[in-house]
Amino acid sequence: MTSLLIDHIGSLVTNDPGLGEGPLGVIEDAAVVVQDGVVVWAGPRGGTPEGAARDRFDAGGRAVIPGFVDSHAHLVFAGDRAREFEARMSGRPYTAGGIRTTVAATRAATDEGLRRNVRRLVAEALRSGTTTVECKSGYGLTIQDEERGLRLAAEHTPEVTYLGAHVVPPEYAGNPDAYVDLVRGPMLDACAPHARWIDVFCERGAFDGDQTRAILEAGARRGLVPRVHAGQLGPGPGVAVAVELGAASADHVTHLTDADVDALASGSTVATLLPGAEFSTRSPYPDARRLLDAGVTVALAADCNPGSSYTTNIPFCVALAVRDMNMTPAEAVWAATKGGARALRRTDVGHLAPGARADLVLLDAPSYIHLAYRPGVPLVARVWKDGSPQP
Numbered sequence: 177m178t179s180l181l182i183d184h185i186g187s188l189v190t191n192d193p194g195l196g197e198g199p200l201g202v203i204e205d206a207a208v209v210v211q212d213g214v215v216v217w218a219g220p221r222g223g224t225p226e227g228a229a230r231d232r233f234d235a236g237g238r239a240v241i242p243g244f245v246d247s248h249a250h251l252v253f254a255g256d257r258a259r260e261f262e263a264r265m266s267g268r269p270y271t272a273g274g275i276r277t278t279v280a281a282t283r284a285a286t287d288e289g290l291r292r293n294v295r296r297l298v299a300e301a302l303r304s305g306t307t308t309v310e311c312k313s314g315y316g317l318t319i320q321d322e323e324r325g326l327r328l329a330a331e332h333t334p335e336v337t338y339l340g341a342h343v344v345p346p347e348y349a350g351n352p353d354a355y356v357d358l359v360r361g362p363m364l365d366a367c368a369p370h371a372r373w374i375d376v377f378c379e380r381g382a383f384d385g386d387q388t389r390a391i392l393e394a395g396a397r398r399g400l401v402p403r404v405h406a407g408q409l410g411p412g413p414g415v416a417v418a419v420e421l422g423a424a425s426a427d428h429v430t431h432l433t434d435a436d437v438d439a440l441a442s443g444s445t446v447a448t449l450l451p452g453a454e455f456s457t458r459s460p461y462p463d464a465r466r467l468l469d470a471g472v473t474v475a476l477a478a479d480c481n482p483g484s485s486y487t488t489n490i491p492f493c494v495a496l497a498v499r500d501m502n503m504t505p506a507e508a509v510w511a512a513t514k515g516g517a518r519a520l521r522r523t524d525v526g527h528l529a530p531g532a533r534a535d536l537v538l539l540d541a542p543s544y545i546h547l548a549y550r551p552g553v554p555l556v557a558r559v560w561k562d563g564s565p566q567p
């Protein structure tokens with residue numbers, strides 16, 4: 177049995193209001209006891225059970241938070257699109273078609289080349305505090321290439337999402353309905369065994385509401401739970417379809433009607449905001465305040481992809497959410513931890529109550545507030561995943 181006492185924590189975010197102050201369940205001058213990769217005790221230092229652990233780590237009065245749960249990432253790809261980014265920053269608007277550039281590079285890549293890139297990005301995310309990451313396919317768009325993308329993603333995370341419906345590939349440009357039939361037919365047959373989730377990019381230029389519904393329903397019949405890219409570039413039917421089908425999450429949701437907000441507030445679908453995409457496409461941010469005030473559960477994710485948000489850095493997204501989306505620091509940190517866990521329907525991560533996985537982040541700061549207060553500063557001093565310190 178391995179056991180560890182993380183002692184002398186200046187401020188501990190547990191995300192359990194029963195354990196501490198406010199919705200983040202903050203405990204000042206705290207300690208955490210970990211056994212075999214699981215939190216077994218968290219509370220004020222004075223109450224630490226005697227002989228609780230064999231090993232002791234002194235946090236030196238710094239803050240500890242749950243590891244970030246990044247519920248939206250596209251990590252299986254080859255190449256980058258720096259030139260497209262540069263062009264866009266020179267005044268050309270972003271359209272969904274840029275995905276096809278990455279599709280061509282990804283199809284041409286070797287398994288080892290793709291694997292190396294996923295490994296690099298997962299390690300990069302871990303260094304900035306992300307201990308759980310979702311990963312989508314979507315740059316293969318053939319039966320073989322989508323299945324390959326999912327197999328490679330599954331080497332790094334159980335949160336694997338089949339996104340054959342990312343964009344209609346060039347070879348189906350004249351007949352998108354035939355591509356939809358492929359995605360919900362033979363491609364789904366090949367991909368379903370490797371995935372937990374199914375996702376569709378419901379957007380003008382990608383897939384419409386009826387196509388989205390047909391694909392998600394076919395996936396649900398194979399045991400995949402829906403999530404949807406909705407309302408990124410303009411208003412559309414994505415949120416309505418997501419809520420109607422009980423999707424775990426509707427992602428982006430930058431453009432929402434009042435009916436969309438009401439639907440999200442009345443259902444269990446999480447609204448996942450991806451401010452890295454608005455930052456990198458120089459677009460207006462989603463109105464987080466409107467969602468939060470309506471009672472919608474909000475998650476924050478990085479949307480790492482080579483086209484519209486090439487970052488794995490959740491602290492950066494927290495800073496954007498606070499500065500530009502009117503979220504409080506507490507709301508943003510909750511959304512990037514517990515909110516992400518909700519979007520992935522996980523109860524073992526995103527919090528630090530007894531029974532949770534011991535995924536913790538030590539900040540080089542006295543409080544979680546510094547994540548937004550000190551933007552761009554590498555505050556993540558140490559990460560434990562399943563109780564083990566990460567390199």
Ligand SMILES: [Zn+2]
Pocket residue numbers: 248250405479481
């Ligand atoms: Zn995405």
